Amino acid sequence: MSLQQQLDDFMAGVREKVPTDILSSVDAAYGELAADGRFPQALGVGDTLPAFTLNDAQGQPQSSQTLLARGPLVVSFYRGAWCPFCNIELRALQQVLPEIHALGAELVAISPELPDYSLPLIEREQLSFPVLSDLGNEVAAQCGIAFELEGELRRISLEVFGVDLPSFNGDASWRLPVPATFVVGRDGRVVLAFVDGEMRHRAEPTAILAALRELAAAQAA
Template structure:
């Protein structure tokens, strides 16, 4: 089963459990409002130079893009947080593809604004064998041009209905998140694949990432 089919099947289950009046504003926000043409004008694309980074992993150890690129290209996955079941499904799918990434010399890293102590249970529960990094304040995601904020009704539903307490999880009061996005960055630091979709239920297939890596 493809990752997207798995995500679609999960969403079908959600629709049977969550009232339509709760889902409607969420779907309108992510599928329509965030898709306006000028919403992410600074989003990096194929051919752009990727920003460098030095970020802590879930154990507090610093991981640098320079060190990773010395070993090979980077597969960089931005996810919203361990509270997001769609993100967890994507990370599990990437974990399954990890041996194939590594066979091609690629380094996989996942990045979210969550504090290390929030990411660590995810790493341990899923047995993730790649670095899961904390992008405090979405500083790196902002350089990639993929940050957005939750406001008004969407913030209320996220917190009151789904228990998403971003100030607690992320350690700041911004209520900002990265758009789920995946980039392949070659050893020269140039973006060779940019998957970016504000619709949180849409994620890149690991097979697509592998095609790009094989072409490098």
């Protein structure tokens, strides 16, 4: 089953439980976010991944330069452990991790959450790749994918779903990364870029693996 089908199936279950007026507001807000072109500075194919050093859930620094020295890198930005769509995506990435490694690549997932919230996520989903904390969304901003959760979305997140971003992220802002996935060659150049303001759309693992295969074939040629 594709990742998108898994996300769609989960959303169908949500629609059976959440009031229609709430879902209509969420649909409209994320539809606007996806359509208004507010991410023109997002990394694209051919751009260079900004260098970063971020702590993992155990407090150990992970450097993009060190990771790229080993091979290609898959970078997945997710919103937080509180987001069920992100959890589905991370599980799907874990399932293809052996194939990612077989292609000589590494995978990291990045969110603005404090490490204290990442650890339970790693244990619950049995993740065996680094989960990094981008406090203040600094790297996400450098990648052109940070935005402020505002208006009705902020109210619904807090009052309906109990998501208090300042508590999860350790700062007063309501900033998030738009869900995004980048496949990066050893030279730091992006060869696949997935950026979508609609939170229920994520990069397919099959597309990630296809991009890594192309890199491996080019290196072997």
